[in-house]
């Protein structure tokens with residue numbers, strides 16, 4: 001059985017970013033940039049005023065206060081560029097270009113205007129309220145680096161740089177195969193002992209949130225031949241096949257042999273994590289195409305956990321994300337747990353801020369069959385494999401589920 005760190009390393013090392021495609025800006029949010037975006041334009045692109053007021057040349061103010069200047073001309077955002085008349089002030093509005101010859105802006109609150117004359121009581125500073133060309137971003141600078149996830153702020157930056165289309169990595173295609181004779185679709189009446197399929201919904205929703213295109217395939221019966229054929233079919237055209245259930249040791253756990261029979265080479269089976277130990281990971285290649293395969297254990301918390309820990313970083317790596325790992329944050333633990341050392345454990349917890357500190361409240365029910373825990377948890381608390389207990393008040397690392 002391999003450790004959590006080694007398993008994740010092996011999986012991510014095997015992930016080569018997918019090809020790139022061009023998308024219009026308003027479809028770019030959440031995608032990963034596949035090229036460095038250079039500033040072909042400086043930001044701001046021209047000197048302009050940050051305030052509504054008057055543009056003037058400071059040297060015009062000679063002698064002692066007060067100073068009176070005639071107002072001549074106007075510069076409005078998007079309007080023509082006036083030249084400052086010698087000895088005069090030019091009316092100017094926020095965002096407008098600085099008139100030629102002006103070096104200072106005086107906000108309108110700081111002057112008294114009578115007819116076409118303004119009067120200043122206090123001297124402004126030279127250059128004040130002017131936003132200089134390139135002060136935000138210099139011409140030719142790397143505005144966004146390849147591998148960056150396009151947040152709303154980054155999309156807006158690309159727009160400001162006049163780029164209507166961006167090169168991004170294509171979305172991974174994910175096929176989800178749920179196995180088990182007991183499964184039925186939610187809302188469809190079934191035999192006693194059947195249960196609504198729920199894990200596939202977690203995987204599909206989480207995969208989509210990570211940028212993938214995900215679909216849930218028809219359920220797979222607990223039958224080796226059916227499972228093998230279903231895997232073969234799922235492998236076609238998918239970048240990632242996620243199977244759920246049937247990877248443990250029971251006679252009806254048909255998924256692992258079915259994966260191998262369908263041509264998947266398993267890299268490893270069983271990881272020293274709790275829950276989720278029976279996870280299996282492999283790959284299939286057809287021509288140039290590689291399909292990654294994650295065989296998740298069926299218990300709901302185990303399936304959600306293993307997809308969060310392995311599936312999401314894999315999807316990020318396939319999209320060329322240069323930081324595919326989920327960020328970790330340090331939290332103070334509330335609650336305690338006695339445990340058997342040996343596996344890295346992930347405890348579900350709710351987070352809040354108490355006395356200025358991030359606190360994780362451990363859920364009393366950490367069962368791998370619990371469906372409620374992933375619905376309510378904010379974070380997974382990472383308990384190192386060698387620990388035999390978690391004490392109330394100690395500090396541990398956490399993965400926040402909204403960022404995992």
Ligand SMILES: Nc1nc2c(c(=O)[nH]1)N[C@H]1C(S)=C(S)[C@@H](COP(=O)(O)OP(=O)(O)OC[C@H]3O[C@@H](n4cnc5c(N)ncnc54)[C@H](O)[C@@H]3O)O[C@H]1N2
Nearest residue numbers: 178197198199200244245246247248253297298299300302
């Ligand atoms: N003798 C042993 N038994 C088990 C072991 C073991 O080491 N020795 N491992 C246990 C662990 S740990 C896990 S986790 C489970 C995983 O088993 P499988 O991956 O084979 O999962 P199933 O048996 O198919 O299902 C387990 C459980 O989850 C429910 N399930 C499955 N799929 C779904 C779904 N898509 N949506 C909702 N619920 C689902 C299923 O009905 C079962 O209740 O094995 C232990 N056993």
Ligand code: MOO
Nearest residue numbers: 275276277302368
């Ligand atoms: O590892 Mo199982 O996934 O604990 O229930």
